[in-house]
Amino acid sequence: MKKAFIALGTNIEPRNDYLKQAIQLLDDQENITIIQKSSVYETAPVGYTEQADFLNLVLEVETSLPPHDLLDVCQAIENKLGRKRVIRFGPRTIDLDILEYNNENIQTDRLTVPHPRIHERAFVLVPLDEISPGLKLPTWEKPVNELLRAIPKKDREDVKRWNQKGLDYE
């Protein structure tokens, strides 16, 4: 079994349903087991800012799938939930990014792991820090909690706990 971390993001309503469905579809896979789930965070859009706020969370999974097969599963879920690629970094029903896979460095046409923008994204680092603060990604010298501390305070403040409003996935 290999360990992997997957980031989920959505900013088209019903955001909560898209997250739930994506988690369920991952959980339905025989060869994927979800072992940790962060809280849900509501986050200001990064990159292309003229769009609605996102809900983001991070999952830790165990899987017997090789990395590109895991990507296939993630992309099949994106397609099933109606994701259309229109604007780079733009609005989406659901986005699944493989952040980390078995502590490996992978660089192919389809897959770069660890995900190259983890260290600059509070919407990834905050939930990742919640479930795995000591995780050390192969491309960075510092563990996740230190990468998070290196991010501007303003960016961290754009990431707010959301399940406190009473919605959870248990």
Ligand SMILES: Nc1ncnc2c1ncn2[C@@H]1O[C@H](COP(=O)(O)OP(=O)(O)OP(=O)(O)O)[C@@H](O)[C@H]1O
């Ligand atoms: N670690 C990864 N996880 C998911 N997709 C990846 C990864 N590395 C490379 N890709 C490739 O990135 C392509 C574009 O992905 P996508 O459209 O989701 O990008 P994006 O979500 O807009 O941007 P970002 O990758 O910055 O979140 C996918 O077709 C996929 O093959």
Ligand SMILES: Nc1nc2c(c(=O)[nH]1)N=C(CO)CN2
């Ligand atoms: N807050 C937030 N901003 C984003 C997100 C995301 O998931 N959350 N995903 C993007 C796609 O690359 C671009 N910008």
